[in-house]
Every structure is written in C-alpha cells, then in structure tokens.
Amino acid sequence: MDELTVLDSLKSQFPDAVADALIDSQPPHIVCANVDKGKIVDVCSYLKDNLQFNRLSGITSVDFPEDGKFEVVYLIASYDHSVIVKLKAEVPRDDNPSIDTVIPVWWNANWYEREVYEFMGIYFDGHPEMTVLVLSDDMMGEWPLRKDYQEFPQTTAKYPYSDDQESIVEEKYPLEWKSWPTERHYLE
Amino acid sequence: MVNKHDVKKRMRQLAAEYIHEPQQEAYKLDDTEMMLHIGPQNPIQPGPFLIDLKISGETVRDSKLYMGYGHKGIEKILESMTYIQGLPVTDRICYLASLSNNEAYVSSVERLLDIEPPERSQYIRVIMQELSRIQSHLLGTGEYATDLGFVTMFLFMIREREYVLGLIEDITGARITHCFPRFGGVREDLPDGWREKAIDVLSMINEKCEMYKELFSSDRTYRMRTVDIGTLTKEDVIKAGLTGPALRATGIDYDVRKVYPTLTYPDIDFKVQTAKKGDIFNRVMVRINEIQESCWIIEQALDQMKPGPLFPDELPYGRRTPSMRVPPGEAYVPVEDPRGEMAMYIVSDGTDKPYRVKIRGPAFALMQGLPPMLENVYIADVPAIAASMDSCNSEVDR
Numbered sequence: 001m002d003e004l005t006v007l008d009s010l011k012s013q014f015p016d017a018v019a020d021a022l023i024d025s026q027p028p029h030i031v032c033a034n035v036d037k038g039k040i041v042d043v044c045s046y047l048k049d050n051l052q053f054n055r056l057s058g059i060t061s062v063d064f065p066e067d068g069k070f071e072v073v074y075l076i077a078s079y080d081h082s083v084i085v086k087l088k089a090e091v092p093r094d095d096n097p098s099i100d101t102v103i104p105v106w107w108n109a110n111w112y113e114r115e116v117y118e119f120m121g122i123y124f125d126g127h128p129e130m131t132v133l134v135l136s137d138d139m140m141g142e143w144p145l146r147k148d149y150q151e152f153p154q155t156t157a158k159y160p161y162s163d164d165q166e167s168i169v170e171e172k173y174p175l176e177w178k179s180w181p182t183e184r185h186y187l188e
Numbered sequence: 189m190v191n192k193h194d195v196k197k198r199m200r201q202l203a204a205e206y207i208h209e210p211q212q213e214a215y216k217l218d219d220t221e222m223m224l225h226i227g228p229q230n231p232i233q234p235g236p237f238l239i240d241l242k243i244s245g246e247t248v249r250d251s252k253l254y255m256g257y258g259h260k261g262i263e264k265i266l267e268s269m270t271y272i273q274g275l276p277v278t279d280r281i282c283y284l285a286s287l288s289n290n291e292a293y294v295s296s297v298e299r300l301l302d303i304e305p306p307e308r309s310q311y312i313r314v315i316m317q318e319l320s321r322i323q324s325h326l327l328g329t330g331e332y333a334t335d336l337g338f339v340t341m342f343l344f345m346i347r348e349r350e351y352v353l354g355l356i357e358d359i360t361g362a363r364i365t366h367c368f369p370r371f372g373g374v375r376e377d378l379p380d381g382w383r384e385k386a387i388d389v390l391s392m393i394n395e396k397c398e399m400y401k402e403l404f405s406s407d408r409t410y411r412m413r414t415v416d417i418g419t420l421t422k423e424d425v426i427k428a429g430l431t432g433p434a435l436r437a438t439g440i441d442y443d444v445r446k447v448y449p450t451l452t453y454p455d456i457d458f459k460v461q462t463a464k465k466g467d468i469f470n471r472v473m474v475r476i477n478e479i480q481e482s483c484w485i486i487e488q489a490l491d492q493m494k495p496g497p498l499f500p501d502e503l504p505y506g507r508r509t510p511s512m513r514v515p516p517g518e519a520y521v522p523v524e525d526p527r528g529e530m531a532m533y534i535v536s537d538g539t540d541k542p543y544r545v546k547i548r549g550p551a552f553a554l555m556q557g558l559p560p561m562l563e564n565v566y567i568a569d570v571p572a573i574a575a576s577m578d579s580c581n582s583e584v585d586r
Contacts, residue, residue: 026299028448030520055429057522060546062535075520075533075548079426079440082447086520108429111556119263134256134585144264145544 001081003029006051010085013046014039030084037089037099044074044087044105052080056102059112061120063147068093070122074102091122098123119145220244224567228257231335232574235581237555239574243567251562253555258585266545271297271371271512274542278532279365281547282583284327286365287320287356288525293545294369295450296534299519301371306500309373310451311493316359316368317451317524318482318489322393323352324526325433325475328578329400332472335575336413341403348396351389358382371512373499383490390483397480404472414468418561418573421466428557432528432550433474434577438466444524456488468576475578513540525550527578549583 003023010018010033017039024030035043047053057075064071074087091097101124102109113124114133121143123130132140143149217223221244228236236257242250262281266274278293279286291313298304305313330345353363358379360366368375404410425435435442441460445453461477463470516538522531528550535544554577561573 026302026519027450028521054426057429057529057531058533058546058548060533060544060548062544073533073546075531077522079442084448084520084522086518106429107427108553108556111552132256134259136256136259144261 001052001078001083003031003083006031006083006085009051010043010047014043017043028082028084030086032086032088035087035089037091040072040074040087040089041100041102041105044076044102047076047085048105051078053078053083053085055079056106056109056112057084059102059109059116061116061122061145063093063120063145065093065147070097070120072099072116072122096123097121098125100124101126103127119143121146217242221249226570227254230571232571233331233579233581235579235585237581237584239558239570241562241567241570246566246568248562248565248567248570251559253559255555255581256585258582260582260586262586263545263547266542268541270540271514271542274545275370276365276367279367280582281549281586282551282580283364284324284580285320285525285527285530285583287316287368288523288530290367290369291317292521292523292525292530292532293534294371295521295523296519296532297371297514299521300514300517300534300536302515303372303500305373306497307452308377308493308496309498311489312359312374312378312498313369314451314453314456314489315378315486316356316366316374318485319352319356321482321524321526322479323349323356325479325578326352328526329472329475332575332578333410335571336410338407338410341400344396344400348393352393355382355386355389358385370499377498386490387487390486394480394483397476400476401473404469404476411469413569413572414472414576416465416467417569418565418576419465419467420561424560425466425557428560429553430528430550430557431553432525433461433478434471434554435528436461437463437470437474439464444522444529448522450521450523452489452492455492456485458485458488468572471576513538514542527551527554527580547583547586549580549586551580551583554579555581555584 007021011021017036019034021033053076055077057077060073062071070091072089076085091099113127116122117130118132118135224241224243227238238254240252241248265277278289281289326345326349330342333341357363360368420438422438425438439462441462443460458481461474463474514536516536518535520533522529531548533546534542537543
C-alpha cells in the first residue's frame with residue numbers, strides 16, 4: 001500500500017465527491033483531499049473497509065471567517081501501512097454549522113468530535129453525546145477557537161465584589177485591550 | 189440595544205438545555221446499583237479528573253469520565269504568539285514529555301519552512317528524545333507501583349531518574365521544561381565530557397532495569413494484582429485507536445519511529461518492544477524493555493555522531509528573531525512520545541503567528557479508551573488499570 005494507490009483508488013471511487021486530491025511532497029507524504037460535506041461518512045467507510053485505514057488519528061477544525069466557512073479536518077492512519085490521509089470537509093459558517101458524525105466508522109471519533117463542537121461550535125449530527133469535554137459548562141456557546149472570539153486573553157469578566165459586573169468590564173477593558181494586536185513590529 | 193452578555197447568557201442556556209438531556213441516561217440506576225465518584229483528586233494519577241462508576245456490589249457496570257480540570261487553552265495561546273514564543277508553551281502540554289512536545293512542534297514548523305537540521309543536530313535531538321522517554325517511563329512505572337502499594341519500587345526508580353534528569357540538565361539547563369530544539373537545529377551542543385558521563389549512567393540504568401524486571405516478576409503480591417487484569421485484546425486497542433506501550437503490549441509492533449521515521453532514526457538499529465498478552469504486567473514490562481532499548485539507541489547515536497555545525501547554512505530570513513515569517517501551508521509530523529503518537533497539525537497563513545495549531549496527543553486516546561476497560565472489573569482494580577495506561581491529564585486537557 002503506498003500513497004499513489006490510495007490516491008488513485010479514492011479518485012476513481014468518488015470522482016464527484018473528492019476534489020483537489022494530491023500527495024504532499026515532504027515526508028510523511030500525506031494524501032490530502034477535499035471531500036463533500038454530505039459524502040464524508042461514505043468516503044471514511046470506504047477508506048476503512050477497502051484500504052485498511054483502521055486508525056483515526058484525530059479530527060480538528062479550522063475557522064476561515066473571511067471565506068465564510070469552517071474546515072473539518074480528518075487525519076486518518078493505519079496500523080497496517082504507513083500512509084496518512086487528510087480529508088477536509090467544508091462547512092458553511094452559518095448559524096447552525098453541522099456535519100455527519102463518523103462514530104459508526106471509528107469508535108474513537110467520539111471525543112474528537114465533542115472537542116470540535118465545544119471549541120468551534122460545529123455540531124455533529126448523530127453523535128450520541130454532544131456535551132462539553134474539557135471546557136467548563138458555562139463556556140458552552142462561546143466557541144473560543146473561532147477567530148472572532150473577542151475575550152482572549154480574558155483578564156476576567158467576573159468581579160465577585162461588584163454589583164454591576166458587565167458594565168464595569170465593558171468600561172474597564174475596551175475591545176482593543178481584549179485582543180492581541182494582529183501584527184507586531186520587532187527589530188529585525 | 190441588545191446587551192452582548194444577555195445574548196451570550198441565552199446562548200449558554202440553550203446550549204445547556206440541549207446538551208444535558210441525553211447525559212441523564214447514563215445515570216439511571218436499578219435497585220442493586222449505585223454511583224461512586226472518584227476524583228477530581230484521585231489516587232490514580234497526579235492530574236485531576238473525575239470518574240463516575242456505576243457499581244453493583246463490588247463490580248463496575250459502567251463508567252463515565254469528566255475531563256478538563258486542568259484546561260489551559262494552549263491551542264488558543266499558540267495562535268496568539270509568534271512561532272518562537274510558542275515553543276516554551278509546548279513544554280507545558282505535558283511536563284513528562286516536554287522534549288517530545290518540543291520536537292513535534294519544531295518538526296512541523298520545519299516542514300513548513302522547508303529546512304532540515306544538519307546531522308549533528310539530528311543526533312542530539314534523537315538523544316534528547318530517548319532521554320525523555322527513559323525518564324518518563326521511570327516515573328510512570330514508579331508512580332504506578334506506588335498505586336499498588338509497592339513504594340520501594342517507586343523510590344528505586346525515582347533515584348535512577350535523577351541521574352537521567354542530571355544528564356538532560358547538563359545539556360539544556362533545565363530539569364522539566366527544556367525548550368531545547370530550535371527551527372533547523374538545537375540550542376546547545378553537548379558539553380565536554382558528557383559522552384563518558386552518559387555512558388556510565390546508561391549502563392547503570394541498563395543493569396537496574398534487569399533488577400526491576402526481576403523484582404516485578406518475582407513479587408507474588410504484585411503479580412496477583414497485575415497478571416491477567418486489565419487485559420486489552422488487539423481488537424480493543426484498534427477500536428480505541430491507541431498508540432504507544434499500551435498498544436505494543438498486545439503484540440502489534442507499531443512504533444512511529446519505524447513507521448514515519450524522522451531525524452536519524454533510520455540509521456539506528458533498534459527493535460520495537462512488544463509483549464503478547466496485553467495485561468497490566470505486560471504493559472509495565474514493555475516500558476522497562478523500552479528503557480533498555482532507549483539506552484542502546486543513545487549509545488549508538490553517540491558513536492555515530494560526528495562534529496559539525498548545529499544549524500544549516502541557508503536559513504530563512506529572520507530565523508533568530510521573533511518575527512520569523514512562515515510560508516503558508518499545513519504540516520503534520522508524527523513523533524513517538526513516551527506514551528504514543530504525538531503530532532501537531534499546524535496551519536500557517538504566511539504571517540509570524542500560526543493560524544491554527546491542533547495538538548494530537550497520545551494521552552487523549554488513552555483516556556478515551558479507559559471506560560470500556562473498566563467494565564465488569566472490581567473497584568479495587570480500577571486504580572491499577574487506569575494508572576497502568578500512564579496517561580497524562582495535563583495533555584488531555586491542554
């Protein structure tokens with residue numbers, strides 16, 4: 001099993017769903033492909049059943065607010081051969097971004113999907129338990145890894161000794177203060 | 189005008205109502221069952237996490253994990269820092285594997301920059317990786333022995349670990365958080381006389397490992413608590429996506445150093461340590477065998493390395509300044525952590541800061557695979573089984 005076999009097999013099996021498939025020029029020569037959002041479970045089960053991709057290495061997500069999309073990234077490897085496949089599915093950046101769960105294919109997708117949900121707010125349809133994993137309950141709905149999350153670094157929004165907490169925070173910490181400067185200049 | 193905080197509160201409420209509904213199912217008990225909470229401060233390992241056991245008599249029927257007590261937001265912090273500023277932060281992912289975390293970060297950024305460190309730097313990095321593995325396995329196994337009431341073993345191992353930490357300290361100047369590799373090389377060369385000192389210490393560790401194996405194998409109480417307990421089959425580990433010693437103890441010879449070789453690992457001769465049964469006893473034995481194998485790797489690296497530069501001649505502009513620009517792209521380079529596959533998925537948009545960093549740690553998979561292992565075991569075996577995975581909560585929570 002090598003990268004070319006996987007690439008050809010993917011392309012021939014899913015001519016419509018898989019786009020821009022290519023092999024990374026540097027080691028570990030990852031096979032990258034963009035997949036239709038609706039076809040992700042089909043592609044994943046094809047990889048697992050026909051090409052021995054029996055190990056899900058991780059699921060993550062990247063936010064692109066300018067393009068109005070999220071990318072859900074699946075990193076898939078195997079115990080039997082050394083090819084890594086990176087699948088990307090675009091999810092529109094609307095009010096309820098969602099994608100199908102891949103738990104039926106790989107059991108260990110469970111926690112990775114929960115993590116993506118609590119940090120980025122992408123819902124996984126069919127997931128048995130979409131609860132917080134590492135964030136606290138009151139952070140649910142903040143989606144802190146989105147690029148428009150404004151409260152980082154959070155000096156703290158909770159003053160226990162103040163009656164009117166919100167207004168104090170708004171006054172004391174204007175918006176510029178709450179986000180890091182996007183570009184810094186150093187002596188080069 | 190709508191207050192921003194009101195909107196957020198409402199969003200939180202909606203999310204909480206929505207998400208907590210299915211969770212109640214796990215807590216439905218019949219007449220013979222009860223819930224037992226272990227944690228967040230638990231006897232299993234230093235990191236805090238909560239484990240809810242549904243028990244019937246002495247037997248665990250179901251279990252549920254709650255993580256996140258040590259969440260540091262490292263992925264978000266890395267997005268707000270320049271590449272070189274992010275390097276010390278990667279130390280803090282897991283203090284036992286900080287050199288592996290550095291390595292995963294640095295090698296991914298090197299792929300983006302399209303540079304390769306010279307041979308001497310690569311050998312030094314191999315040495316640091318293996319020293320990191322030795323000290324992590326020594327502490328992990330020792331702590332595990334304390335959980336079983338085998339404190340003598342812990343004291344033996346922590347004593348030997350000090351010598352290894354001394355070797356690391358001689359090179360990096362730090363004991364726990366090293367921040368040692370750099371993009372395209374390493375920070376320091378080996379000091380004078382380090383080679384002789386290292387060979388002394390490593391041969392000593394090698395001898396001690398034989399003693400550990402004898403102690404672990406001959407102690408009757410220890411064997412009663414570990415042999416045929418917490419057994420994982422090949423199907424279990426493949427389903428849970430585990431890597432590292434817990435996987436190799438079941439007989440699958442999967443090692444990232446062999447499968448995705450980086451640095452000078454292809455030039456070094458070493459065997460992937462495996463065992464057959466996959467129970468606790470085998471998992472510990474695999475770790476001790478790996479310590480010996482790491483000693484052998486370091487000795488080979490010391491013999492093979494030649495004097496030379498630490499950085500390549502041609503480096504991207506601004507390498508030594510915080511404002512180094514990294515070309516746009518994505519990189520993912522797996523590295524063999526003491527616990528399994530560690531990798532960072534870095535997305536760059538061409539500026540001086542990473543656009544997104546995803547930390548894929550081995551302990552995350554180990555923790556996720558824990559609840560199926562705890563089904564139908566005795567409560568007294570729960571700490572033994574959970575601690576034998578040598579997981580790290582700091583890395584799960586990040």
